Amino acid sequence: MYEPREEVNSSLSGTARDVVQARDVQGGIHFHAPATDRVRPPVPYQLPMAGQGFVNRRAERQALDRLLDDGLASAQVLLVTGTAGVGKTSLVLHWSHAVRDRFPDGQLYADLHGYDPQAPVRYERVLESFLRVLGAPADAVHAEGEHMAAAFRSWLAGRRLLIVLDNAASASQVRPLLPATPGCLVIVTSRHRLPGLTIREGAWRLTLDVLDQDGSVALLRSVTRGYRDGDDPEQVAELASLCARLPLALRIAAERAAGRPLMHLEDLIGELRDESGRWEVLSADGDEESEAVRPVFTWSYRALPSDAARLFRLLGLHPGPDFSDTAAAALAGVDVRTARRLLDVVAAAHMVEQTAPDRFRLHDLLRAYAADQARLEQTPQERHDALSRVLTWYLHTADAIQARVAPHEPRVELVPADAGLPELLFADEAQAMRWYEAERDNLVAAVRAAASSGLDRIAWQLAVVLRAVYMTNNPFQDWLATSQIGLEAARRDGDRGAEAELQESLGMAYAQSQCLAAAAEHYESALTLRRDLRDTFGEALTLNGLGLLELRRRNLAPAQAALEGSRALFAALSDGFWEPRVAVNLAQVELELGYPAGALGPLRRGVEVFRAHDDRHAEGNALRLLAAAELDSGNADAALAHAEQAVAIATEIRSAAAEGYWLLALGDAQRATGQPTQALASYRRAATLQEQLGDRTRQAAAWDGLGQTYLQLDRAQEAAECHRRAVVTYRDLEQTWETAQTLVHLAEALDRAGTPQEAADARADACDLLTAFTDPRAVRLRESMAQR
Numbered sequence: 001m002y003e004p005r006e007e008v009n010s011s012l013s014g015t016a017r018d019v020v021q022a023r024d025v026q027g028g029i030h031f032h033a034p035a036t037d038r039v040r041p042p043v044p045y046q047l048p049m050a051g052q053g054f055v056n057r058r059a060e061r062q063a064l065d066r067l068l069d070d071g072l073a074s075a076q077v078l079l080v081t082g083t084a085g086v087g088k089t090s091l092v093l094h095w096s097h098a099v100r101d102r103f104p105d106g107q108l109y110a111d112l113h114g115y116d117p118q119a120p121v122r123y124e125r126v127l128e129s130f131l132r133v134l135g136a137p138a139d140a141v142h143a144e145g146e147h148m149a150a151a152f153r154s155w156l157a158g159r160r161l162l163i164v165l166d167n168a169a170s171a172s173q174v175r176p177l178l179p180a181t182p183g184c185l186v187i188v189t190s191r192h193r194l195p196g197l198t199i200r201e202g203a204w205r206l207t208l209d210v211l212d213q214d215g216s217v218a219l220l221r222s223v224t225r226g227y228r229d230g231d232d233p234e235q236v237a238e239l240a241s242l243c244a245r246l247p248l249a250l251r252i253a254a255e256r257a258a259g260r261p262l263m264h265l266e267d268l269i270g271e272l273r274d275e276s277g278r279w280e281v282l283s284a285d286g287d288e289e290s291e292a293v294r295p296v297f298t299w300s301y302r303a304l305p306s307d308a309a310r311l312f313r314l315l316g317l318h319p320g321p322d323f324s325d326t327a328a329a330a331l332a333g334v335d336v337r338t339a340r341r342l343l344d345v346v347a348a349a350h351m352v353e354q355t356a357p358d359r360f361r362l363h364d365l366l367r368a369y370a371a372d373q374a375r376l377e378q379t380p381q382e383r384h385d386a387l388s389r390v391l392t393w394y395l396h397t398a399d400a401i402q403a404r405v406a407p408h409e410p411r412v413e414l415v416p417a418d419a420g421l422p423e424l425l426f427a428d429e430a431q432a433m434r435w436y437e438a439e440r441d442n443l444v445a446a447v448r449a450a451a452s453s454g455l456d457r458i459a460w461q462l463a464v465v466l467r468a469v470y471m472t473n474n475p476f477q478d479w480l481a482t483s484q485i486g487l488e489a490a491r492r493d494g495d496r497g498a499e500a501e502l503q504e505s506l507g508m509a510y511a512q513s514q515c516l517a518a519a520a521e522h523y524e525s526a527l528t529l530r531r532d533l534r535d536t537f538g539e540a541l542t543l544n545g546l547g548l549l550e551l552r553r554r555n556l557a558p559a560q561a562a563l564e565g566s567r568a569l570f571a572a573l574s575d576g577f578w579e580p581r582v583a584v585n586l587a588q589v590e591l592e593l594g595y596p597a598g599a600l601g602p603l604r605r606g607v608e609v610f611r612a613h614d615d616r617h618a619e620g621n622a623l624r625l626l627a628a629a630e631l632d633s634g635n636a637d638a639a640l641a642h643a644e645q646a647v648a649i650a651t652e653i654r655s656a657a658a659e660g661y662w663l664l665a666l667g668d669a670q671r672a673t674g675q676p677t678q679a680l681a682s683y684r685r686a687a688t689l690q691e692q693l694g695d696r697t698r699q700a701a702a703w704d705g706l707g708q709t710y711l712q713l714d715r716a717q718e719a720a721e722c723h724r725r726a727v728v729t730y731r732d733l734e735q736t737w738e739t740a741q742t743l744v745h746l747a748e749a750l751d752r753a754g755t756p757q758e759a760a761d762a763r764a765d766a767c768d769l770l771t772a773f774t775d776p777r778a779v780r781l782r783e784s785m786a787q788r
Contacts, residue, residue, distance in 0.1 A: 042135045046109040047100065047164065048355075050093040055222055056215035057091050063206060064095050068102060068185070077178060077201050078187045079194055082208030084115070084365050085248030085293055088189040089166055091208065096162055096187065103185070105159040108133070110177075114169030115191065115364045116321060117371065118445050123176045125477040126165075127152050130177075137696060141476060142513050149176040157181045165189070167364075171196030216240035216250055223254030227261045235265045242272050242295075248363060249296040255350035256300050272299045297369045300349045308345040313377060314386050315352065315362060316370030319445035322361045324438070329422050330393035331386050336422050359438070387449065391458050392417050394446045397424045397435070398465045404432040406468035410501075412461050436469055440478065447482045451489045459489035460498045467505045471512070479509040497538070500529035504542055511549050519549055540569035544582050551589060554737055556775045560589045580609040584622055591625065594777030596632035603629055620649035620658055627665045636672035643669045660689030661698055667705045671712060679709045697738070700729035704742050707749060716752035723749055737778075740769035744785065763788055 067078060080088050100107055110126045127148040131140045140151035156179040168174050168190040178186055178201060188197065197203040211219065217236050224231070239257070243249035257268055272295065301309060311332045315323070318331055329339035343360055346352045353361045362370065374383055396417050402409055404426050426432035436443070443466060450459035463486025470479040483505045490498035503526035510519035523546040530539035547562035563586045570579040584606040587599035603626040610619035623646035630639035643666040650659035667682035687702035707722030723746035730739040743766035750759035763785045770782040 041105075042133070043104075043106040044108055044133045044161075045100075045106060046133065047096055047107045047162075048093060048109060050097050051090055054090055054094050055218045056211060057087070057094075057208075060091060060206060060208065061095055065099075067204060068099060076185045077197060077203035078185065079197055079203040079205045080187060080189045080208060081191065081193055081205060083210075083246070084191055085246045085363070086208045086210060087247040088208055090247065092164060092166070092187050092189055096164060100162060103160050103162040105161045107162040107164070109164045109166070111166045112168045112173055113321070113364075114167045114173065117368065118319065118448060120169045120173060121441075122477060123173055124148060126177055128475060128477050131155065137693075141474060142515075144513075144515070145176060152177070153180045156184055159183060161185075163187070168192075168194065170194065171200075175201070210245040211247060211250070213237060213240060213245065216243070216245040219247060219250045220254045220257075223251060224258045227258040228265065231257075231265045235269060239265065239269055239272070242269065244293075246293060248365065249293040252293075252296050252300050252350045255348070256303065259348065272296065293365055294369060297351070297366065300351055301369075301373065304349060304351070305345060308342045309373075311339070311342045312346050312351055313370050313373035315346075316367055316372070316374050317383060317387050318362075318390060318442075319449035320442040321364060321367055322355070322359065323442065325358050325360070326422050326424060327390055327393065327439075327442070328360070331390040333386070333389055333418070333420065335420070384453070387453055388455060388458070389418060389421060391446050391450050391455060391462075393421055394439070394443060395458055395462045395465065396421070397439075398443060398462060398469070400424060400426055401432040401436055402465055402468040404429045405472060409468040412464050414461060415458055433469075440475070444478050444482055447485050451485050456489040456493040457495075460486040460493060460495070460502065462486070463489070464498065464501050464505070467508070471508055474512055476509060476513045480506065480513075483509060496529055496533055497535065500526045500533065500535070500538060500542075503529060504545060507545060507549070511545075511552065516549065516553055520546075523549060536569055537573060537575075540566045540573070540575075540578065540582075543569070544578075544585065547582075547589075548585060551585070551592070554592070554773065554775075556589055556592055560586065560593075563589060576609075577613075580606050581618070584618075584625065587629070588625060591628055591632065592777065593775055594632075594780065596629040599625070599629040600633065616649050616653050617655065617658065620646045620653075620662060623649070624662045624665045627669055631668060631672055636669060640666075640669035640673050656689050657693055657695075660686050660693060660695070660702075663689070664698065664701055664705060667702075667709070671705075671709055676709050676712045679712075680706065683709060696729050697733060697735065700726040700733075700738070700742075703729075704745060708745055711745075711749050711752060714752075716749050716754075719749035720746060720753055736769050736772055740766045740778075740781070743769070744781065747785075747788075 064078070067076070080092055082088050096107065108130055110121070110129065112121045112126070114120045122145075124145040127145065128141050131148060131152060134155055136151060136155050140148065140155070142148050142151075158181065160183040161179075163177070163179075163184060163186045165174055165177060165186065165188045168188050169192070171194045174188050174194070174197065188194070188203070193205070193207075194203075198205055210216075217233070217240055220236055220240060239253060240250065243253050253272065257265065260268065301312065304312060311328065311334075314331050315328065318327065323331075325340045325343055326336050328343060329336045332339060332342070334342075343352065343354075347354050347360065351366060353363070355361050374386075378386070392415055395414060399412070399414060400423075402411070424435065426435065443462070447459050447462050447466075450456070450462065463482040466482055467479070470482075483502050487499060487502040487506065490496075490502055503522045507519045507522035507526060510516070510522060523542060527539065527542045527546065529535075530542050543562045543566035547559045547566060550556075550559035550562060553559075563582055567579055567582040567586060570582060580602075583602040587602040587606070590596065590599040603622055606622040607619055607626060610616075610622055623642045627639040627642035627646065630636075630642060643662065646662040647659060647666050650662050663682045663686035667679045667686065670676070670679035670682060683702045683705040687699050687706070690696075690699035690702060703722045703726040707719040707726065710716070710719035710722060723742055726742045727739060727746060730742060743762045747759040747762040747766065750756070750762060767782055767785045770778050770785070773779075
């Protein structure tokens, strides 16, 4: 049963459009659209290391060189196709590393997992990752794929990047990841011909065949050099033929031969020939791609010690192709030291690839082969137990991350772990997040694997635990996928409390990705469940989230009603932690309605409570709101003092996001106290920070503040220019309320600049926009415009 703890933290920042609802937000979470004017964007270098022992492929590399030398007059797509294990990725990576200097804006890489047992990677997930690494603003990362694809194309315009999309399953998986302008080269690898890319996108196809006989022998010789230099050339050639001249099979066979230097090659060939015959009998229905390598796999697999062979076949049950030594230990039910020793044995046989000191990877053919061996040699109960162990390990380790990243987030009473399961403890949040980034794909795969294997409780518990990480950095595709899978698992498990929690999780994810209508549906579903379960604490939390959602939508009356309901429930529970936080949220509604007097008391109390709890970020944000309330009440000196305290806290906690935002309040107070020079400095600093953060909404607010300050200094033309920049940004972001307010300021600047007709047009535009709002503040503003 899901039982939330009542130690929950919340922070709220932004205008009604910018509200963030999360229970423990570390750093800045922003809502804005793609910015094409960022300075010095980061240069990604994502190409994986190219493997050792690459031979031949001279003709193919020369063909690639000619394509590049012909120039990138238009956006180019290169499609490298060929059977499994033929060396597509190896060729592409070796060539890409050789020419990466031709792409000064960096290289992007994504493994699309088109042929893994799990579902291929969705293009939305890749876009999300690419946009983040390119430094795109957070609002470019969206729940809707078309939104992100458009942002990605805009972000690549005028840049020269090399993009490698490995293991594509279909053209539809690739197409949204293609740039639309000249300068970039996209290389796609696939086992399929993907005719759609050649027909619609004009992709140039390079088809890899198996190595010729000389190349196959050269590859065998390169691996066995120093171990078997005296082998008969004819026997080496026969070994190459038995491996079907397929690079993957050749490497495995060469490693096997190098590991037995005293055994005659003729005897090794006899073993392999025997395995080939056995496989022909056992795999009459096997697919053509894997038939060539399976005898080689079996040959090497049977040579493994029994404990190493057991680990290898259990690795086929791991939810993802990439894994750590600790995950392998959990899967096999052994300690980490034993797992490392066994992995070394398997890696020495070239049956698994080591990618980092503690991480390994299975080629998808080897992964399928390992899974087949597990089905043949392990009982159903043994397979179930192994999968349950590793999934439980992921669950408990993710919970350890939550303890570091979001210690106040409600916790789940976890499925118990076996006594011998390895335990990971994190020294700090940074170490915890490094583990999360390394295991991010596996965590999503673990939720899927648990749900598909009947381990519903693990599935929904892992989805709930992961939300604590997701809401701090907004990986929307992962968040939405795991929450939806978890929700279905909770329903099958009959746990309505967990169902409510995951409905709320989906509401949060959709809200933070600006899909506000979908967010409202999930919040309403969560609220119904909370009330049916008589979960008062949960109902109060959901009402708070729903109120913040309505505040973001500027539906102020519903926002106020939901937040008042939340505060009343927390007060009835005597919850001294949550009640003042909801009161601060209500105070922001009062400010948006234009009633600052009603906001002063709750904000002052909030400052005291947050200070007592040493919650510096919440204290600073309450001080920012208190400064705005004092300013609207005519107390400019008090506003200035509060804003100065808020900015000092931002500097103390080293939060650029908080500093950039709270400087806006300081600039407002400085203008009101007759310090325009200081106000200019505050707004300029805020604009610079917001540009670095990629927050266009708050950058536009800084421009609007600069405009009002320039007007105070009788510099009307400069004021109008600043307001125009802000209006363009707000319109681009479809922020109607902010656009209307800034048009009012623009009209004042245009009047002072001596252009009354332009000023009248701006007022008319503002009045039209304001008709969408019925709250008192909007009505007063519209009436004042109509009277001009």
